Amino acid sequence: MAMTEAFDPPEVRRREQRGWYFYDWAASAFSTTVGTVFLGPYLTDIARTAEEQGEQITLFGVIPVTAESYVPYGVTLSVLVQVILMPIVGAIADSSKSKKAVMGVFAYAGALAVMAMFFLQGDNYQLGGLLFVIANACFGAAIVVYNSFLPEIATPTSATGCPRAPGRWATSAGSSSSWQTSSSSSVIPPSASPREWPCASRSSRRGRGGHCGPSSRWPDCGIGRPHRSPKGCRAGDSASAALRTRCATS
């Protein structure tokens, strides 16, 4: 990570952050509705209908299962695909010219897969399983890229000292088979009261003007990154231009 980061002007940054919040709001709709509430019972019913018609339920034609356990196995399979896909997508996104395009491809593919669930009726449980695996895998892949945007759009100096948990109002429970929404419900670690916030050592590498003064504290916001409170920037420091801008806009 480059030590001197050039941040966009505040209006651009705010627009980016809003877009970031809204993506989480939209993606959470997937995990709460499809992942948690609706697909489980519905797909089980469809599989049951197929079983009643004398068909042997199988996982993609390979492994015989019962109708009721089809959905749990489907969840397992989709998470397996997710776990394999996510590091690959992360590497692709990092080495691509436009991370947003990579994220967009997976987000839209997942959305299309969910829209195709419109055709689930009667006894076509295989289609349901396939669409769910695709949708969940795309969801996970898009989230990997989505999370990687955070350091780029959130500056260390925000007014409250910590980027507020954007996803928390969208959902705190819709983390069925994904890990993103749970990671967005971050709170300031309560065990780090203001007096105990550690002073991050990496500040000393910024050179003059960026060091942690004896009275400044860097709150750890519970997402593993120290964030600098405005008090850490002192007017008299000979700071770099970027640092000055950051302090001025906090």
Next chain:
Amino acid sequence: MRYPQALLFLAAFFFFNDGIQTVIALSATYADQELGLETTVIIVAVIIVQVVGIAGALLLGRVAGRLGAKRVVLGTLVLWALVVFIAFLIPAGNATPFLVLAACIGFVLGGSQALSRSLFAQLVPRDSEAEYYSFYEISNGASSLLGPLLFGLTLQFLGSYRVALLALVIFFIIGGVLLSRVDMRKGIADVGNEQPAVV
């Protein structure tokens, strides 16, 4: 990994988060298929979980400031296991106990996950957060593998949703035992972070 306490914490997290994710993922199926509850009831339950979750996360955060995050997380794991056990016993067709359970889940859900994150944050060396958090997220994601698999296997071979749900308690037990063996003070000292007042 050079830091055994962080590794131990990740192992504990893998297990108890597995239990949490599986309960969330399969609770609707359980409510629909086994308890015979209507979709509207399930939707109301999910909304209750969200709303109570916000209050619960904030409240548990404050409590953790007094008692220490690790103890609060262990307490939430006990509560989770209790919730699963009560869900095993609930008679079918009755919506009220299910909604009460949803409120309990909401209360512990946000708190346990947020506090796990912050516990891990303390066990991680300052300059390698991204690297260690990637392990955390892999654990977070892969957590949903074993739980539904166990649920599906138990369901297939024992034929009962209730027993399958009860089988998930094992994740909370293993996760809780491993978490109680994590020495937070030593782990924080290992990586050179500053010790908070209560841990």
